[in-house]
Amino acid sequence: MLAQATFTSPRCPLVTPTHSSATRRPSSRSSQKVQAIAAPRIEETAAAELARRNLSSASAADMSVPSGRVGRVERTTKETSVEVTIDLDGTGKCTADTGIPFLDHMLDQISSHGLFDLNIRARGDTWIDDHHTNEDLALAMGTALAQALGDRKGIHRFGDFSAPLDEALVHVVLDLSGRPFLGYGLEIPTERIGNFDTQLVEHFFQSLANTSGMTLHMRQLAGRNSHHIVEAAFKAFARALRKATEIDPRRGGQIASSKGVLMQQ
Ligand SMILES: [Mn+2]
Numbered sequence: 001m002l003a004q005a006t007f008t009s010p011r012c013p014l015v016t017p018t019h020s021s022a023t024r025r026p027s028s029r030s031s032q033k034v035q036a037i038a039a040p041r042i043e044e045t046a047a048a049e050l051a052r053r054n055l056s057s058a059s060a061a062d063m064s065v066p067s068g069r070v071g072r073v074e075r076t077t078k079e080t081s082v083e084v085t086i087d088l089d090g091t092g093k094c095t096a097d098t099g100i101p102f103l104d105h106m107l108d109q110i111s112s113h114g115l116f117d118l119n120i121r122a123r124g125d126t127w128i129d130d131h132h133t134n135e136d137l138a139l140a141m142g143t144a145l146a147q148a149l150g151d152r153k154g155i156h157r158f159g160d161f162s163a164p165l166d167e168a169l170v171h172v173v174l175d176l177s178g179r180p181f182l183g184y185g186l187e188i189p190t191e192r193i194g195n196f197d198t199q200l201v202e203h204f205f206q207s208l209a210n211t212s213g214m215t216l217h218m219r220q221l222a223g224r225n226s227h228h229i230v231e232a233a234f235k236a237f238a239r240a241l242r243k244a245t246e247i248d249p250r251r252g253g254q255i256a257s258s259k260g261v262l263m264q265q
Contacts (some may be wrong), residue, residue, distance in 0.1 A: 069245075071147030073140045080124035080136040084144045088245045090117025098122040098137055100130045102196035103204075106234045113163075113238035114245075134200045135207050142211030149212075149245065152176060152262040154253040159244030163236035168223030172236035175215040176244050178263045182206045183217040186233055190226045201230055205237070213263070 069088040076082070094111035096104040096118060111118040120141075124133030149155065160173040170186070182205055188198040209216045218237070223229035248256070255262055 069148045069150070071144035071149075073144040073147065075136060075140040075143070077136065079132040080122060082122045082124075082133075082137050082140045083120070084137070084140045085117075085119040086141065086144045086148055087117040088145075088148050090115055093117045094120075096120045098133060099124065099126050100133060100196065102194055103130070103134060103137070103200075106204075106230065109231060109234040110238045110241070113235050114242040116238075116242070130197060130200060131203070134204055138204045138207035139211045142208040142214070145208075145212040145214075149176065151255070152178070153255050154247050154251050155256065156244050156246055156248045156251075157256040157262065159240035159242065161236045161239035161243070162221070163232045163239065165228040165232040165235070166225070168225060168228035168232040169221040170223070170229065170232040170236045171219045171221055172233065172240045173217045174237070174240050174244055176213065176262060177215045178213040178261070179215055180210045180213055181215045182209045183219075185217075185219040186229060187220055188226045188229055189224065193226050193230065198226060198230065201233065 070085065072083075072085045074083050090111070092112045092115045094108045094117070096107040096111075098104055098107070098120060099122060107118060107120060110116065120137065122133050122137045124130075124136065126133055155176065157176050158174070160171070162169060162171040182202070184202045184205065186201065188201065191198060205216060205218065208214070216237075218233055220229060220233070223232065
């Protein structure tokens, strides 16, 4: 019997996949069901926003009734089946089960350092390789992020962060502009981290940028160890995204654009 690769952390436990679900090939045609849970509370005053956050932290254990800035996407093709829920105003709770342990570890970084609550399950044709699962998960995450942001009123819009991890240092700058772009400047020295193909890092962020409507620049300022470089990149991305998505109380619910619109058109 094959030993199953597992990854666990206290914050982000891996649910052991069953073989039946892991090898399931959905028979339906490609479809993407996007469910907006609720529009962002854009007219809220800063005080009301604070009160709401305190309320949601108090009831963080009960996620059965989503509210606030939450996006949920179910995406099914002949290659993958993905479910993503993201709460922008979470506490860093993560349940990620993608069938790709290293990716689960990186999703935990996004959740933990961005203080987003993530609930992710993906099953794909990993008997070929991890490409489709990684890509389709990122596409769904981007769509869920866009849903949670709604019309993007009141947010900071821009975010940047430089994260070190030992010898590695990665700088991320992003703009929730509605315009997808990735400027990718990581130079990962090995083809693989464990079983994970390091080419998938760029493809993850490109796919996420495409569906979320994000301008994203990533620059590696230092680093020799592949795991350190990639983990620093995800941490910097998480922190930058946290800043960009947070409500700017001085903005008064307005859109942070002289054009008045931050949407993909
Ligand atoms: Mn692809």
